[in-house]
Amino acid sequence: TAAAMAPPRDALATALTEREARAEAELTRQQKWDASRKQFATGADEFIAWLAEQKAAVAAAAKAEDENASSVIEGIFAGNAPGEEKLAALRSQSEAMAADGVIGNDYTGFTLPMLESKLAQYAEYVKFALDSIAEEAAFEERARKAAEEKEAAEKGEREQFEFMERAKKLLNFLDNVSALLVEPVVAESLDEVRKLEDGLTEMRAVIDSRKGEYDALMSIASTGVAETPRSRPDQTSANGAGLIGVVEAHWKRAGQHLDKRGEAVVAERTKQEGISALARSFADAATELHDWIGAQKATLTGTSGSLEDQLSQLGALKTSNGEGKPKLEKVEHSAAELADAGVRSNPFTQLTSDQLKLEYEQLEDATNAKLATVEQELFGKKNAQVSPEQLAEFKEVFVHFDKDSSNSLEAFELAAVLQALGEDATEEEIQELFNKYAQGEPKLTFDNFINLMIDRVQDSDDAGAILESFATLAGGNAVITEADMRSVMSTEQVDFLLQQMPKVDGGYDYKAFVENAYGSK
Known part of the structure; x- marks a missing residue:
């Protein structure tokens, strides 16, 4: 090929270029790793710093002695969600670095496992803080409950002591009240009854004023205070009832005493009202008699005129x-x-029965005395031959047999007079004598009686006959006995003669009596 056929200088250049490219790529990779390491180190440091801040915040919250400390810590911890969130970012970085083949990190000594351990330690720290707070709270709660129980016990003892003291005071009060209420209800007048009534009203008010205390004690007792063991040993009645039973019994007894005293005061008022009525009735009768006696005395003092007029006035x-x-x-x-x-004094009058009786007797005595004086003067004037002594004797005989105080004698009363004087006359003779001296009137007046007695005194034969009658009755004795007289005379006649005849040894001197009555022969 053309490349294969290229000159060596070109191959070297290519090799250099490739080597440079590889070096550049390695540098880029190293730079990326270095950046990742720095980023992780920064995040780790921030995470560690954040954990330190969190711990400090948790520690501060735990030491704050705030009752909401647990809530504050839980708010800080937030279920560890913030820490997990921060750790999740670091975990992603760590995983990315591992995926890139990054090994080691010279920028931090913390690895992801270390950070995870730190976060777990933080969670344990928070848990320990929360547990400590909870335990402290539990301890405080136990201490609080113990304190409350102690306070409750002390309060119970105080309440019990206060209850017993209050109960004792109320019992003492009730005993004193009962002692006053059972005192005898005695009054001498309605004024004293009113004082008793006022005292009873005051006592009732005093008892009523303690009703609130009694109700309070009963209410406290309903909580069981009165039945605590402390109250039983020295506060038990004879029948075994608790202290509250004693209080209740004494309260009831005081009420009964109050009712009984009320009844007694009512009865005493009724009694005193009756006595007051009696006292007023006596006062009215006494005043009436006193005034009447005063009027009679005034009439007695006011008698005037001739002796005959005075005699008439005094007779009336x-x-x-x-x-x-x-x-x-x-x-x-x-x-x-x-x-x-049982009344000893009368608020309506100072007059007494004895005083009025004496005044009445004095009135009669004064009337009789003045009447006798006038009669003596009058008859002394008419009959000079009658001595004052004989006239007084005649008056005494007349008054004795004038049983109805009419200042006159009926025929049967004259018969009693003559028989008492020893004359034994027949009923016909007495009636004839009565008719002679009564002068046609149904009764023999004192004036006529005196005339009769004067005539009989002047008749010595009558005196001798009377003397002979007494001598015969006495069996020839110089004295006559009470038995001799009672054998033929009535009790009334004998009583009269016993008063008039001089008493001597062996009996009574009837001769002296006849001489006093008829004069010496």
Whole structure:
């Protein structure tokens, strides 16, 4: 061929050209490899630097004591996706270099396996950081729970102690209240009853003011505080109930005592109202009698005129004095009711039954005394032969047998007088005598009775007959016994004679009695 037949200089040139071409190709290949090595080295360095930054960020987040540290680290780690993405680029470069036959890399000491190991270490580091945070969080949670449990236990003990102290205070209060409520309900007046009622109202308000505390304790007890073991050893009632049972029982008992005291106060009010009515009734009756006695005394003081007029006025006054007896009886009855009720004082009056009785008796005594004085003056004037002593004796006999205080005698009363004086007259004789001196009136007045007695005193035969009658009754003895008199006389007559006859040894001196009544023969 032409080439084969070309001169050697051309072959050399061709060989040189080919050699240059091969050298150029090798240089290009080496340059490409070198660029690949540099690129890989740069990526590896950047990857290592990035891993260092990631670790630093994870470490900083782990030390930050932020409750969101795990979330921050997980956000940084992002499931290792950023690292895998960066490593994937390096892996592609490494594979391309291997495909190009690149061997070794003087620009970095990191190989792809080393980088993969670094990424795996980074993942382990993140996992360790997360595990550490989780473990620390778990420890803190355990510590928190332990602290909470301790606090809860301490709180429970405090609540239990506070409950017991509050319960003890309430129990002490209830015991004191019950002690006050069971005190006797005693009053001397309606004013004292009102004080008891005010005290009861105040006590009820005090108990009501503790109702909130009682309800609070019951509510606390429902949580089980009252039944904890600490509350049982020294807070147990006789029947084994817990402290709350004791509180509940004492509260109920205080309520019962309050109700019972309320009933007792109501009963005491009813009693005192009744006593007040009795006291007012007594006061009204006492005032009425007191005023009436005052009016009678004024009438007694105001008697005037002739002896006859005064005698008439005093006789009418003596009769009207009898109107005071039912008034006095009413006062005495009211006084007895007050005494039965245990009343010692009366707020409606200072008057007393004894005082009024004395005033009434003084009125009667004053009336009788003045009447006797007028009668003595009048009859002394009419009958000078009758002594004042005899006139007083006649008056005493008359008053004794004037049982209805009418200042007059009926026929049967005159018969009792004569029999008491020792006269043994028949019923016809007594009636005849009564008619003679009564002068047609149904009763024998004191004036007429005095006339009768004067006539009989002047009749010595009558005196002798009476003396003889007593002597016969006495069996001829100088004295007469009570038995002698009771054998023929009524009890009333005997009682009168026992008062009038002088008492001597062995009996009574009837002779002295007749001489006093009829004068000495």
